[in-house]
Amino acid sequence: MVSPHGGNGAKAQAIPQDAVASNAPAGLYVHVPFCRGKCPYCDFYSEPSPALASRWVDGVLREADLYGDLFSRFDTLYLGGGTPSFLSGEDLGRLLSGLQRRFRWESSVEITLEANPDDVTPEKAALWWDLGINRLSLGVQSLDDAMLGVLGRRHTAAQAAAAVEAARQAGFTNLGLDLMWGLPGQSLAQWRETMESVLAFSPEHLSCYELTLEKGTVFYQMACRGDLSLPSQAQSRLFFTATSRFLRQRGYVHYEISNFARGDVFRSRHNQKYWRHVPYLGLGPSAHSFDGRRRWWNARSVETYCEMVEAGGWPVAGREIPGPEERRLEALMLGFRTREGVPLALVGDTDRARRAVTTTVSQGLLEVQRQRLRPTLAGWLVANRLPLLFD
Amino acid sequence: MPKIRNFSIIAHIDHGKSTLADRLIQTTGLVSEREFRDQILDTMDLERERGITIKSNTVTLPYVRPNGEEYALNLIDTPGHVDFSYEVSRALASCEGVLLLVDASQGVEAQTLANLYVAMEHDLTIIPVINKIDLPSADVERVKGEIENELALDADQAVLCSAKEGMGIQDVLEAIVERIPEPQGDLEAPLAALIFDAHYDSFRGAIIACRVFDGSVKAGDRIRFMSNGAVHKVEEVGVMRLKREPRKVLKAGEVGYIIAGIKTVSDVSIGDTITLDEDPVADPLPGFREVKPVVFSSIYPVSSDDYPSLAATLEKYKLNDAALVYQKDSSAALGQGFRCGFLGLLHLEIVQERLEREFDQSIIMTVPSVQYRFTLDTGETVTVENPQYYPDPVHIQSTEEPFIRASILCPERYMGTVMKLCTERRGQNPRFNVPIPGRVEIIFDMPLAEVIYDFYDRLKTVTQGYGSFDYEVTDYRPSDLVKVDFLVNGERVDALSIIVHRDRARAWAVQVCDRLKEEIPRHQFKIAIQGAIGTKIIARSTISAFRKDVTAKCYGGDITRKRKLLEKQKKGKKRMKMVGAVSIPQSAFVAVLKTDKE
Numbered sequence A: 001m002v003s004p005h006g007g008n009g010a011k012a013q014a015i016p017q018d019a020v021a022s023n024a025p026a027g028l029y030v031h032v033p034f035c036r037g038k039c040p041y042c043d044f045y046s047e048p049s050p051a052l053a054s055r056w057v058d059g060v061l062r063e064a065d066l067y068g069d070l071f072s073r074f075d076t077l078y079l080g081g082g083t084p085s086f087l088s089g090e091d092l093g094r095l096l097s098g099l100q101r102r103f104r105w106e107s108s109v110e111i112t113l114e115a116n117p118d119d120v121t122p123e124k125a126a127l128w129w130d131l132g133i134n135r136l137s138l139g140v141q142s143l144d145d146a147m148l149g150v151l152g153r154r155h156t157a158a159q160a161a162a163a164v165e166a167a168r169q170a171g172f173t174n175l176g177l178d179l180m181w182g183l184p185g186q187s188l189a190q191w192r193e194t195m196e197s198v199l200a201f202s203p204e205h206l207s208c209y210e211l212t213l214e215k216g217t218v219f220y221q222m223a224c225r226g227d228l229s230l231p232s233q234a235q236s237r238l239f240f241t242a243t244s245r246f247l248r249q250r251g252y253v254h255y256e257i258s259n260f261a262r263g264d265v266f267r268s269r270h271n272q273k274y275w276r277h278v279p280y281l282g283l284g285p286s287a288h289s290f291d292g293r294r295r296w297w298n299a300r301s302v303e304t305y306c307e308m309v310e311a312g313g314w315p316v317a318g319r320e321i322p323g324p325e326e327r328r329l330e331a332l333m334l335g336f337r338t339r340e341g342v343p344l345a346l347v348g349d350t351d352r353a354r355r356a357v358t359t360t361v362s363q364g365l366l367e368v369q370r371q372r373l374r375p376t377l378a379g380w381l382v383a384n385r386l387p388l389l390f391d
Numbered sequence B: 001m002p003k004i005r006n007f008s009i010i011a012h013i014d015h016g017k018s019t020l021a022d023r024l025i026q027t028t029g030l031v032s033e034r035e036f037r038d039q040i041l042d043t044m045d046l047e048r049e050r051g052i053t054i055k056s057n058t059v060t061l062p063y064v065r066p067n068g069e070e071y072a073l074n075l076i077d078t079p080g081h082v083d084f085s086y087e088v089s090r091a092l093a094s095c096e097g098v099l100l101l102v103d104a105s106q107g108v109e110a111q112t113l114a115n116l117y118v119a120m121e122h123d124l125t126i127i128p129v130i131n132k133i134d135l136p137s138a139d140v141e142r143v144k145g146e147i148e149n150e151l152a153l154d155a156d157q158a159v160l161c162s163a164k165e166g167m168g169i170q171d172v173l174e175a176i177v178e179r180i181p182e183p184q185g186d187l188e189a190p191l192a193a194l195i196f197d198a199h200y201d202s203f204r205g206a207i208i209a210c211r212v213f214d215g216s217v218k219a220g221d222r223i224r225f226m227s228n229g230a231v232h233k234v235e236e237v238g239v240m241r242l243k244r245e246p247r248k249v250l251k252a253g254e255v256g257y258i259i260a261g262i263k264t265v266s267d268v269s270i271g272d273t274i275t276l277d278e279d280p281v282a283d284p285l286p287g288f289r290e291v292k293p294v295v296f297s298s299i300y301p302v303s304s305d306d307y308p309s310l311a312a313t314l315e316k317y318k319l320n321d322a323a324l325v326y327q328k329d330s331s332a333a334l335g336q337g338f339r340c341g342f343l344g345l346l347h348l349e350i351v352q353e354r355l356e357r358e359f360d361q362s363i364i365m366t367v368p369s370v371q372y373r374f375t376l377d378t379g380e381t382v383t384v385e386n387p388q389y390y391p392d393p394v395h396i397q398s399t400e401e402p403f404i405r406a407s408i409l410c411p412e413r414y415m416g417t418v419m420k421l422c423t424e425r426r427g428q429n430p431r432f433n434v435p436i437p438g439r440v441e442i443i444f445d446m447p448l449a450e451v452i453y454d455f456y457d458r459l460k461t462v463t464q465g466y467g468s469f470d471y472e473v474t475d476y477r478p479s480d481l482v483k484v485d486f487l488v489n490g491e492r493v494d495a496l497s498i499i500v501h502r503d504r505a506r507a508w509a510v511q512v513c514d515r516l517k518e519e520i521p522r523h524q525f526k527i528a529i530q531g532a533i534g535t536k537i538i539a540r541s542t543i544s545a546f547r548k549d550v551t552a553k554c555y556g557g558d559i560t561r562k563r564k565l566l567e568k569q570k571k572g573k574k575r576m577k578m579v580g581a582v583s584i585p586q587s588a589f590v591a592v593l594k595t596d597k598e
Helices: A050-067 A089-102 A122-130 A145-150 A157-170 A188-199 A218-224 A233-249 A269-275 A302-310 A324-335 A351-362 A377-381 A383-390 B017-027 B045-050 B082-093 B110-121 B140-151 B169-179 B304-320 B345-357 B412-424 B455-462 B502-519 B559-574 B586-591
Strands: A026-032 A074-081 A105-115 A135-141 A175-181 A205-210 A253-256 A259-261 A280-283 A288-290 A295-298 A316-320 A366-369 A372-375 B003-011 B058-064 B070-076 B097-103 B125-131 B192-201 B205-214 B216-218 B222-225 B231-233 B236-241 B243-247 B249-251 B255-259 B273-276 B295-301 B325-331 B335-342 B363-365 B372-376 B381-384 B396-411 B428-436 B439-447 B468-479 B481-488 B498-501 B527-533 B536-543 B576-579 B582-585
Touching: A026 A089, A026 A269, A050 A089, A050 A280, A050 A302, A074 A269, A089 A122, A105 A269, A122 A157, A135 A157, A157 A175, A175 A188, A188 A233, A205 A233, A233 A253, A233 A377, A253 A269, A269 A280, A269 A324, A280 A295, A288 B559, A295 B559, A324 A383, A324 B559, A351 A366, A351 A383, A372 A377, A377 A383, A383 B559, B003 B017, B003 B082, B003 B110, B003 B169, B017 B058, B017 B070, B017 B097, B017 B125, B017 B169, B058 B255, B070 B169, B082 B110, B082 B192, B097 B110, B097 B140, B097 B169, B110 B125, B110 B140, B125 B140, B125 B169, B192 B304, B205 B249, B236 B249, B295 B304, B295 B325, B295 B345, B304 B335, B304 B345, B335 B345, B345 B363, B363 B586, B396 B412, B412 B428, B412 B439, B412 B455, B439 B468, B455 B468, B481 B502, B498 B502, B502 B527, B502 B536, B502 B582, B502 B586, B559 B576, B576 B586, B582 B586
Parallel strands: A026 A074, A026 A280, A074 A105, A105 A135, A135 A175, A175 A205, B003 B070, B003 B097, B058 B236, B097 B125
Antiparallel strands: A205 A259, A253 A259, A280 A288, A288 A295, A295 A316, A366 A372, B058 B070, B192 B205, B192 B273, B205 B255, B216 B249, B222 B231, B222 B273, B236 B243, B236 B255, B295 B335, B295 B363, B325 B335, B372 B381, B372 B396, B396 B439, B396 B468, B428 B439, B481 B498, B481 B527, B527 B536, B576 B582
């Protein structure tokens, strides 16, 4: 990490359309599995106590040692969770410097930290900046205190505003905010108000996620009992299209189903690797990796993970090598999530494929542009089934 | 040489036939305790699950009497359901005697009677065995009374046992040896052997289970099937002792198997006579007949590419289930398939499940039908069991449908509910018998079409399991029939068409439209489902358009899980049938057949 702040922002390079797996720099993801509490909608793995944090840092660095130079170089580092902002400055510093020494890095690196607004104090923000972190992803979720209560978040709208202010003061010029829509009891008007207030912070990036019910979460159980009032299919169509229209009118690029950037340079460089089949290494419990050919994933619990690496072994819980058909399905599935869509060549040149293209285009789900098949808003709404129309 | 006894066990469902067979196998030491599995003879998963014997199976039990005499007891297992009467009759024709098993608390049931008549037809020695005498609800005296009064057998001759507890098993074995006559047969006469069962082995070809009546057969002989003249060279003969045990020769009186490298499965028919090619017997053994199906349905492969595989499978399957008849059929909606005839609805279900489980075929079956008769204005009478061939209604002068004599035996307290059920099913002319105090036999004339879906299930429900049911097809009677078609976005799904009584048409159409609505997934466009008689729409439902998924997030790198989910959906889609632009899942065709749980 020669110059952590050097390349990001306005000077960042144009993003390649389809990075070639072998040549494109890889992404490094570190899963920080600690949270103060469990949000009722979240199914990511986390531990409520930071007691294990120091042992976990050692574990991640041991795991990093195992990989040597399997990945030639990285140009993104993403600390996700869990709640990475929950880590002490000491643990975080040890982690970052350890990773810096163990891998080869491009001259310009995007280093993202996911943070909860209630963790972002001016002191912490300054510390993160000094450690080389150049992008913050703030879990704002809503700017309506009632909604934040429903979501079981520990922060308020005022704290979110203070967090943004603190980040800006510390020097962050690439700020991403996570928001959620389709919340229990939320009206479209309330959601518009939230977006309006958020735009006052001029964020470089916005992720607007529809609340999804994941099995095993409190919300899922409540929904099963009929205790959650969620928007109907028609209403949630409206939420989605209204969000896209609103943010595009305000100058944002809607570059992936749930992601918006204030200009292409502010797209999440790291997350795009997932959608473009670019290799990434995931360290930490439950992290997933892809080296361009193989996929593998780690043990889920911190305890198991640490025991495995401490014993000198790989903390891997499963692996697979997707075949050509599987790769193609992945490429369709991931490509249709992005504005760029997929190259026409990927769907093939059979009569069937041509018929499928004609049908989906006439249904207004896709459009053909410069030899690419790109999803429309209506297409994004049914993105999960688009790949099935091309088999 | 051990002496031989050939016998079979007949019983009503649940009266413990398989348990008794298991106990005999265990007692004679054919298997060690360790190898012993409950219901050893019921080898098919399906049988084990349903607890009924579908396919007959045979086994030779070595038995040494207390006085040291050695016996080979050939137990020929029989299917225990009304649908399989032909197989039962072929198995019984191979025996000299039967154990007639009666449950000590349930007593004589409709099926017991039906089986007894078949045994009597073959002049077999009948040994009544009262089973489950250990149960607290056992009433041996009452059951003995029923055996005397209803079966006209000497109840003093009844053997008492509890197969489950292993009580009285020795008495059963002694009764077999003492009372069942030794098989007669002329060893020097030309070979005459009766095929009573067969199954297919992918390495050895057809494995034929047979009873040798006269002569003998050994490896190297050239055998001839008398019904079709096919000739094959014998590779191996032997006896079944759970596993096949090769022998040098099978002689008159014996029961065993023949392997003759038979790959053309259609050569082998149950009930056929085997003889020697160079020294044939003059006349085949009596009783061979083509089985007559009463229920018809079409089978289609879920994926049209699998048609050749389904064709090959049916040929193999047929060998093991002589009762199934089939011919080619085709449907605009489902492609190429087969029109099949079954002995009854249970037979249909069993064929369906066995094809799927044992032969790994994914199939779609159409709504079962019976054989209707139409008299046209030309004076010609046509028989139609496939709604596709329903004549143009303007030319139909009169219609007839097959009727049955339905006999239901149940405790008196269920009389009202059973009467109601039968009347709902267009039952006519009720009669009653009270064979024993407390129990009543209800006899109805009913259309066969009314019992082929779910009548037996419903009967079990309304009588809490106490009702038993038997039927025979009696005659054809005038009826008012219509054909109901189903349209999906205006396209007729021919595989869903049904010929039905006019009074039942609307209810059926409404039910099918609702089922289809539940089973067909939403598409990018609106789907209209209609039920129609000719051009008149009698029922409808609508599936609204699908226009939004959950736009879940996709990061954190777990691509595998998402892809697997897609692959699963993709597989599901492959199992769908396209009608116009609408994909109809296999489950929709199945759901149409399901019982309505009121």
